[in-house]
Amino acid sequence: MYLFINGSFTKKEDIQISPFDHGFMYGLGLFETFRTYKGHPFLLDDHFQRLTESAETMNINMPKYNRDETKEIIEELLRLNNMEDAYFRWNVSAGERNIGLSTDQYEQPNTIIYVKPLSLAVNTEKKARTLTIRRNSPEGEIRLKSHHYLNNILGKRELGDAPGEEGIFLTAENVLSEGLVSNIFWLKNEKLFTPDLSCGCLNGITRQFLIALAEKQGISVEMGRYPVEMAIDADEVMVTNSVQGLVPINQWESKVFPGNKGNWFRWANEQYQQQASCLWSKQEL
Template sequence: MFLYLNGDYIKSEEAAISPFDHGFLYGLGLFETFRTYHGHPFLLDDHFHRLHEGAKAIGIELPEYKREDTCRIIHQLLELNNLEDGYFRWNVSAGEREIGLSHENYFSPNTIVIVKPLPQQTPREKEAVFLQTTRNTPEGTNRLKSHHFLNNLLGKRELGDQPGTEGIFLTENGEIAEGIVSNIYWVKKGTLYTPSEDSGALNGITRQFILKLAETTGLNTEEGLYGPESLLSAEEAFISNSIQEITALSSVKGRKLPGANGCSFKLISAEYKKHLTSLWSRLELTGRGID
């Protein structure tokens, strides 16, 4: 496979960065995962808005985002790898500096863009279980899409090889946070609930889009801190991420749910699919551009 590294397209086995990169030494790095639909990178502007906000928070200086330049890299990688569409990881690490914590900004980050084939099928339904591994608190004010992924890895190791199941993190206080690689939602009496960022959950790009989409379909939305009993008493529930899209939950902790037959799931999924080949930002749903 070919990847992109700091302006060059090279074979993956030829890629190398310095061992003094502070993304490697101290986890000072960020990434975005997204996919294309008939060549269109869905919600690309939202992904890069988050990437730039995260970089600013940890002192990585990035060049101004230009959609045309970014799309050129995306389409070149698709062509080089003989792919119509792909699963992209756009990775930025702080760059090379001497060993030791630094208080100064990083002006020469490494940018690595990796593409791989999309999964042939993504499940429409999964079961959910609560993990014993608790969700750690963010390193800063809010959780960033950063290289600090040990908590997720420990959750995955606890769950094991169960592709039809998603593990759900609870906070130290026993509140629902998110899945190992997903945000979670449930519906009760016409209201869509999802844990707030105060739970330590990542404010996923697909999460933001679903909340905006729910408003257009007439569903009320509520973000907050909720115990497991709130989810266990739900009428239906689902999870989301940018690659697997929206996946219905057929059960939570053994309690059966309607899964893909849930009315709200079907409504939101149908609306979601209408925009996959056109939208650059969730804000276009209300006629706005990215802030």
């Protein structure tokens, strides 16, 4: 398996990083996960916009994003690993510095691009389960897609390894936040609802895409702070992330939903599949 580190394509067993990298020592690291569809990195511009903005928050000086150069790296990793499509994790850590908290800008971050095979799978329905562990509050103003993942790991331990289930986090104030590795949406009376960012959820790239898609089609979208009972009372429920795409929920607690037979899901998923192999940004909708 070939990965990419700081400008070089390298076999995974040959990759080394310093124990003084502050991404390792203090969690000062970020990542974006995305996938390709027929070789196309879906919503790549949006992923790098979020990555760049998050790096500024962490005081990490990233190279300016260049779509063509980034696309070439992705294509070469697919070629070297003999893959048509793949899961990618584009990881940026602060880089080396002495022990101790630092306020200076990190000028030499470490970039590692991980890759693993991923097929063009058909959406699989999932059951939702409300987790008892609460979603922690973000370290800063909003949640970043950072190395701080203990809350997710504890949630995963509670949920277990069943592939057909997704855990749903509530906040300490008992309002909905997000899924274990996803954002959550529900439809009620032809109106779309999702928690807002004050609930500690990640501003997911697929979340942004689905909101933009709905608004373009004249579907009302409301973001706010909602009790779990409101979502369970919905007509349809869906979770989203950048690797699995749009995933319908067919059961939550004792409530049964239409899952992949729901009219709203079928429409949204058809739109998603049409755009997945060509769209660079939600702005192109």
